[in-house]
Amino acid sequence: xxxxxxxxxxxxxxxxxxxxxxxxxxxxxxxxxxxxxxxxxxxxxxxxxxxxxxxxxxxxxxxxxxxxxxxxxxxxxxxxxxxxxxxxxxxxxxxxxxxxxxxxxxxxxxxxxxxxxxxxxxxxxxxxxxxxxxxxxxxxxxxxxxxxxxxxxxxxx
Numbered sequence: 657x658x659x660x661x662x663x664x665x666x667x668x669x670x671x672x673x674x675x676x677x678x679x680x681x682x683x684x685x686x687x688x689x690x691x692x693x694x695x696x697x698x699x700x701x702x703x704x705x706x707x708x709x710x711x712x713x714x715x716x717x718x719x720x721x722x723x724x725x726x727x728x729x730x731x732x733x734x735x736x737x738x739x740x741x742x743x744x745x746x747x748x749x750x751x752x753x754x755x756x757x758x759x760x761x762x763x764x765x766x767x768x769x770x771x772x773x774x775x776x777x778x779x780x781x782x783x784x785x786x787x788x789x790x791x792x793x794x795x796x797x798x799x800x801x802x803x804x805x806x807x808x809x810x811x812x813x
Contacts, residue, residue, distance in 0.1 A: 658718075658719045658720070658721070659716055659717070659718065659719065660710065660716070660717045660718075660719040660773065661715060661716045661773065661774045661775070661776065661777055661779075662715070662771050662772060662773045662774065662792070663715070663771065663772055663774070663781075663790065663792045664769060664770070664771040664790070664791050664792045664794075664797060665769070665770045665771070665783075665787040665788060665789065665790050665791060665792075666768070666769060666770075666787075666788035666789045666791055666797075667757060667768040667769065667770050667786060667787065667788055668785075668786050668787060668788040669786050670786075671784075671785070671786040672746070672748050672755070672757055672770070672784065672786045673746070675748045675749065675750065676746045676747065676748055676757075677747050677748065677749055677754075678746075678747040679744055679745065679746050679747075680700050680701055680744070680745045680747075681700070681701050681702070681742075681743075681744055681745075682698055682699070682700055682741070682742070682743050682744070682745055682758075683698070683699045683702075683733065683740055683741070683742050684696055684697065684698040684699070684740070684741050684799065684803070685697055685732070685733045685735075685736035685737075685738075685739075685740045685741070685803060686736060686737050686738065686800055686803045686804055687732055687735050687736060687737065688737070689737050689738075689800055689803075689804045691713070692711065692712055692713050693709070693710060693711045693712075694709070694710050694800045695707065695708070695709050696708045696710070696799070696800070697724070697729050697732040697733060698729070699726060699729045699730065699733070702726070703726055704723070704726070705723065705724045705725060705726045705728065705729030706721050706722060706723055706724065706729075707721070707722050707724050707729075707732070708720065708721040708722075709721075710800075713793070713795065714793070715777055715792060715793065716777060736803070737803070737804050738803045738804040738805070738806055739762075739763055739802070739803045739804075739806050740803070741760070741762075741764070741799055741802055741803050742760070742761045742762045743758045743759060743760045743761060743764075744758070744759045744761070745757070745758050745759075746758075746759065748770075748784075750781075750782070750784050751781070751782045752781070753772050753774075753779075753781040753782075754772070754773075755770050755771070755772050755784065756770065756771050756772070756773075757769075757770045758770070758771075760802070763806055764802055764806075767802075769791070769797060770784075770787060
């Protein structure tokens with residue numbers, strides 16, 4: 657079992673684009689969703705697939721992630737609760753940390769969220785000046801809510 661420790665922010669402007677080191681295309685769906693746990697299937701670049709179980713809603717969560725066949729991921733997405741989320745993830749190195757900037761497409765077009773994963777809650781990454789409001793712990797900005805509660809939750813762009 658791994659621990660996921662991350663902070664999440666809205667993105668203020670496009671200055672991060674000059675520092676992108678890699679871009680991945682994701683499609684992901686939730687096949688189980690409860691208040692403090694979820695089962696997500698993800699397909700990266702239409703080739704690499706994972707199924708992930710997440711437990712908890714705080715800064716630190718338990719995460720179990722396993723590789724699965726891409727064909728299985730596509731089949732599981734047919735059983736999605738709510739929307740299949742589509743986004744491009746841009747990796748942006750900044751002062752010892754790699755920021756993941758997700759640019760959403762489809763139903764959430766215009767939403768851009770940056771997150772940084774940390775090794776411990778004591779880590780204190782320097783925040784790039786292109787970040788906006790911190791939304792860590794705000795459920796409405798979680799991928800789980802964006803997929804399963806579309807139209808029920810308003811978020812700021």
